[in-house]
Amino acid sequence: MQGKALPGFRDFYPEDLSLRNHIFATWRSVAGRYGFEEYDGPPLEALDLYTKKSGDEIVQQLYSFRDKGDREVALRPEMTPTLARMVAARVQALRKPIRWFSIPQLFRYERQQRGRLREHFQLNMDIIGEAGPLADAELMAAAVDIMRAFGLGPGDVQLRISDRRVIKSLLLGRGVTEAQLGTAFAVIDRSERVPKNALEEMLRESGVGSRESEAVFDVAGLRGVDALKAAGEVAEPLTQAVDALKEMGLGEFVSVDMTIVRGLAYYTGIVFELFDAQKKLRAIAGGGRYDGLLDQPALGFGMGDVVLGELLKERDVAPKASIELGAFLIAVGGDDLPTVLQLAHALRERGIAVEYGLRQAGVRKQLELASARGAARAVIVGPEERSAGLAVVRDLRTSTEAKVPLRQLLNGYFD
């Protein structure tokens, strides 16, 4: 063992990078379909960009240090502060609503676990400058369509939606005070993972009475649009967003679920998370509306490559081969090599992926190699056919072969 990557950091072998590229390509494709433009910023930022704009939770896990110019810097843990700066600098010139996406590599200094490393790539999609619920629906539809583009259906992933305004209103209506809201949200967030008695203890310590405590659990248990009737008007945006998703034909993916509140403090409205339907993995994506962060109404979500990659492998929808060879050329003897080299280059000039054996070997050996490399066909150049201006084209999948004029092969035609 000659050492390995730092804990929480990854080496991407060809098969790993092939998956990553597939993920990125799918992200870009769907984002493009929704009219989002790609942007990027620096991976290293001034430390205070985060200490000022991010919550405590993020700041504690910053990958930060002092650089050689004696500046306090940090590897970016999230994209939103960078986005905020970029938008703010040109806010007057940019036509609203802004639809932007980015695929930054993000960092955090924290002990790693499955699905959670010190570094990951995360698709960020944001809409800035639109307060209406159709913007929320648009963003959630994009997240769902990304799943569909990967070949996943409603049996594989579910989008769970909630609205902080609704939860807040319901809690206040049942006697929870403003001051107790923070604890109540934290309890709701954990209601599926932490035993109830521990949560009751948390509430008691914050001075929440037993009747109000019951209310917290009642709210956390609310499911479906009908369950929101009690909230009245505040539930209107959430209802509209869900209706819009249904009209797009994505209703099967969507469930209203009041346990979704999101950890970060800056969310102000509709929030959502994308889960694998079996709930074996961590959340695939999460986001929501954060109207208070910029001077503009804004919303966005993040989707990391780690959990998503695990899910794709688990559901067997990850791509297999990273290269697709059009042909593998075989020189039967040393005298055939010049023709093979000529042919290889001519085919490559025409954009066809071509390989040939880099050292002399028997035809059997070379065919094995061709097969192992995943070539669609082998072109066998031997003295007999060559003297007649021909070569053997062998289809490696059907094991059929035919003699084809070299002149034709040089022009890129295999039959």
Add this chain to the structure above:
RNA sequence: GUGGCUGUAGCUCAAUUGGUUAGAGCGCCGGACUGUGGCUCCGGAGGUUGCGGGUUCAAUCCCCGUCAGCCACCCCA
């Protein structure tokens, strides 16, 4: 950062109560196979048993430390 579990070949795993030279399958390389792949058979390479220390005549096995991975907490980009 806290606690628990686990570290043997590239991968998945063996190795008697502590006992000789740490094995197997898959993968990799070569051969059977000198102009026709996937199969089969044969051979080969590959290990400081994560690392360091301790106990012992003897440690993959027991003890301590450390590092790494997994799980839970914290938190959830």
